Amino acid sequence: MKINILAIESSCDETSAAVISDGKILNNIIATQSVHEKYGGVVPELASRAHQLHLIPVIHEAIQSSGIDKSQLSAVAFTKGPGLMGSLLVGVSFAKSFAYALGIPLIEINHMQAHILAHFIDDPKPKFPFICLTVSGGHTQLVLVEDYLTMKVIGETMDDAVGEAFDKSAKLLGLPYPGGPLIDKYAKEGNPKAFAFPVSDMPGLNFSFSGIKTAVLYFLRDRLKEDPEFITKNLNDICASVQYTLIKMLMQKLKRAAKEYQINEIAIAGGVSANFGLRNELQLVADIERWNIYIPKFEYCTDNAAMIAMAAHFKYLNKEFSGLDVVPEARMKL
Structure with a gap:
């Protein structure tokens, strides 16, 4: 049956x-x-x-x-x-x-x-053990997956989730909710190194994203005093720079986890895994680190x-x- x-x-x-x-x-x-x-x-x-x-x-x-x-x-x-x-x-x-x-x-x-476990809906499917970077509006976690139902969190955010950092940054730019996908959209046309934002590095494999939200807030406040049209003129570059910084923080911890656990089976999951910039960067890093990577279809x-x-x-x-x-x-x- x-x-x-x-x-x-x-x-x-x-x-x-x-x-x-x-x-x-x-x-x-x-x-x-x-x-x-x-x-x-x-x-x-x-x-x-x-x-x-x-x-x-x-x-x-x-x-x-x-x-x-x-x-x-x-x-x-x-x-x-x-x-x-x-x-x-x-x-x-x-x-x-x-x-x-x-x-x-x-x-x-x-x-x-x-x-x-959305990775097991379609082929190709990761082999155990693998590391999954789970990124969403409410969570940012590095998970060691040993079996279908045996998982261990080896790193997580100490404050805000990366998805929240995307959405809050978008709100500061005057973009409608949900703003994360819009940052990804405008970032495709921008220069990721146009503006520098601080990259936090928590001890071990943990993350922190509250600092970049504050940095974006003060950055925009100061620039708008000089030029009220600053956001309109530089929207693509701002989005690209914010996204570049957030992805850099994610990837530095993912690389550290892969090295520490000596695992080259790497997956990403959660709403932010639909981000084009993250998917593209993961592929670039995978080519260098010789990872086997797994990314669910957008609908999953x-x-x-x-x-x-x-x-x-x-x-x-x-x-x-x-x-x-x-x-x-x-x-x-x-």
Whole structure:
């Protein structure tokens, strides 16, 4: 009998559902929330309300387009955390109710673990052990991946995530939310060494990105005093310089981790792994360091249910099921 799993992702501002059958992703339905754009960031209460509106249609489409009847489902998986508590509650509540009604197991998934396991959706797939740089709006981690369900954080940010640094810098430049992709877009046409920003170097394999946000703030304040049109005239160069600095900080730690653990299987995951500049730099460094690198398709970089489904498949094989008393964890550790 086939293992068919319905997976639900609702950790932040993407409502997503996917169906996986014997380890093969059949679909990946995503409803994006545009309500946050005018606020310059995700508003938790609005996010949870949007999940309530989107969840049933998204799940209905995922099941219908999979060609699998709900009676053929083997389990229901959901994101337990980390994420916004209100958003997580919507997904967890539906998953528990649906699993109970069908009399099938419930599988809780760590959102960050799922980002890493997105690498096993398509070929080529990394070999164990490998190091994964997981970069998003809420997290920046270096993870030693020893097996599908055995992972260890070997480095992480001590303050802000790199995705937040991208978005906050974009906001200072007057760019709409989400600003990270826009910095990447304008950076393609700019000079990455036009302006110098400080590169922080925390001890060991940890990161710090709060300093560059402050540096960008003061840099723009001083330049705008001299020329009110400074941003407009130099937008591409500013974006390129900010992005160059952030990527440099990521890569210096990734190279250090690869050398320390003597591993040449290297992966990136999370929303920021969709960044063109990061992907390009990773390839350049890989050619020099002789790494085998793995980058998910764009649709599996940002929050999505396919990665939740992939993680659920491995947990199902390992018979790791949850009880109906499970609750979400906003600050869940890997």
